[in-house]
């Protein structure tokens with residue numbers, strides 16, 4: 448256990464302000480994420496230095512398609528999450544409790560060493576929601592930057608502005624989930640709110656972190672034409688046309704096993720609406736796609752990066768300029 452950041456003492460207990468839930472935590476109790484505990488009026492993080500998943504992954508798996516394409520990233524996750532999504536696709540670790548789980552013991556210094564030895568461009572905080580292990584993220588990311596490594600968050604964007612301002616100056620790229628464009632959906636299926644996620648997307652982008660967005664499309668829940676239209680318009684108007692967007696297929700899991708898999712046609716429809724609204728880079732995930740994984744120049748249509756699943760078949764792009772002179776939103780050396 449390590450003393451946490453981002454909390455205040457209140458009359459009824461400790462208020463944690465790492466995420467918008469702002470849990471009030473009584474003595475000997477945990478926050479909603481199950482990993483932050485009040486002991487004698489001090490808040491502790493239970494998972495600092497204790498990941499449960501540590502792997503080398505292709506960066507495309509995060510998914511990040513426009514940030515060092517074709518590279519490997521050292522990926523770290525703990526247990527716990529601050530949203531309670533009924534459709535969680537990673538619930539075995541997201542909903543696990545530290546006491547019930549075999550956790551590793553790996554210091555930030557050791558993580559850096561492991562990432563360097565495995566030839567990775569950097570470290571991704573992923574698998575569960577990294578916001579809830581913000582202290583571990585911050586210490587690893589600070590060391591990573593000192594060592595010339597990149598840092599990546601794969602997150603639900605459910606984080607306060609105070610924590611963003613502390614953590615994201617040390618984060619180079621993020622894939623942020625936008626689960627729906629309906630507050631009702633966030634309330635009913637995630638026990639959260641939409642607006643803090645929209646605020647976080649803008650704030651993180653404004654701090655200079657490279658962002659991509661993922662939306663998991665669930666049949667009958669967030670796949671209407673009007674929702675997809677509003678959501679993609681909001682992205683264009685508030686974040687710009689260059690933000691890569693991934694529409695991902697849902698598979699029946701956790702508390703939503705009664706629904707069917709998302710048909711590819713629904714992802715095709717979402718992609719069409721997004722492109723019609725001006726987004727330049729729109730991808731489909733969790734389905735077999737022919738060309739919907741590739742990056743094309745928005746101006747001349749040239750095939751720039753050809754992908755098959757998580758592999759790069761061909762990268763025709765040098766730096767970030769297409770042969771027609773258009774600037775492409777890609778970060779690579």
Ligand code: SF4
Pocket residue numbers: 463464465466467468469470477478479480481483528529578579
């Ligand atoms: S990070 Fe955890 S303890 Fe803190 S406010 Fe969010 S859910 Fe509650």
Ligand SMILES: [Zn+2]
Pocket residue numbers: 744745746747748749769770771772773
């Ligand atoms: Zn071009």
